[in-house]
């Protein structure tokens with residue numbers, strides 16, 4: 001890991017403020033990146049994966065700095081990674097999560113939340129240990145953002161704002177969703193509720209396609225019964241990554257990072273990409289999309305629903321307030337992005353980053369340390 005720090009990324013004017021390596025238990029390594037604290041304590045998820053790297057955590061922490069700023073939240077950006085094999089059974093993760101919580105107890109400027117491989121239950125045990133975590137189960141006063149689909153709802157609000165600006169027609173829009181977890185399932189559900197046709201969906205094991213539109217509720221029921229999407233009888237099974245190159249109006253990557261690269265971005269035949277996942281495309285891929293006229297709404301705007309929900313929870317708000325805040329902030333930010341793109345030939349990432357940076361600089365002006 002140490003070798004990668006010097007090789008893969010460098011500090012810049014924004015951060016990181018801290019990179020902390022932890023060994024919470026024997027055979028368990030973790031890293032926390034507190035990227036920037038100009039707006040407040042760093043809020044960001046805990047990613048549990050055997051393949052997460054320090055540079056990935058650092059890039060995700062930066063994405064959180066920009067995302068929280070773009071959403072107008074009083075939080076800085078951070079992220080953490082736990083290097084362990086996947087642990088599918090919820091409660092069997094809890095001893096490791098408790099050890100992780102104790103290891104970050106003194107890192108009081110980092111507020112953990114759920115991310116890939118962790119969930120509300122994991123955050124409940126972290127909160128039990130150190131009194132600090134967001135994305136808690138409702139029984140503890142939390143707003144269960146994954147269960148309710150806060151991020152998927154935000155993606156649908158983003159699509160609605162694009163439809164209001166006549167960039168897409170949502171009614172009958174052909175939608176492809178990569179990844180059918182907390183983000184992908186709810187994105188599919190909320191988009192289908194708005195008249196879109198979900199024509200293809202994938203999970204780690206495969207994909208399913210149905211040109212007339214998949215029955216999303218039936219697909220969700222099959223998922224709840226433990227079935228992979230490729231086994232869904234209401235469509236045709238496809239190779240997992242084949243659906244990424246499917247012609248469609250909206251493509252929602254909602255799985256891992258760096259799916260789209262310089263090597264494959266030209267194969268995408270979507271009109272619009274909504275980044276449900278964090279950093280699903282490399283910078284080169286995003287430039288290719290821009291050159292080809294594919295509008296790619298960056299993660300820091302499109303998938304902010306989860307952290308907006310977490311922020312409302314942290315401030316004692318309820319579910320209705322969280323969903324109202326998601327709708328208001330994501331629709332306004334999407335409209336501002338479109339205005340900025342109309343005003344000049346800048347790539348969407350640049351425009352979205354400029355929106356976040358203006359808020360970060362304004363906040364930094366009030367802080368002694370920035």
Ligand SMILES: NC(=O)c1ccc[n+]([C@@H]2O[C@H](COP(=O)([O-])OP(=O)(O)OC[C@H]3O[C@@H](n4cnc5c(N)ncnc54)[C@H](O)[C@@H]3O)[C@@H](O)[C@H]2O)c1
Nearest residue numbers: 151179180181182183202203204254255276277278303306
């Ligand atoms: N949960 C949130 O609220 C939230 C908020 C913002 C961003 N994100 C980002 O969204 C992404 C997904 O998060 P999640 O919470 O839905 O995770 P999750 O673990 O609930 O679901 C991930 C899904 O992706 C599938 N998957 C994994 N690799 C795949 C591949 N190569 N091809 C197709 N499917 C694949 C898995 O089978 C699973 O269905 C991550 O990048 C995460 O950082 C999540």
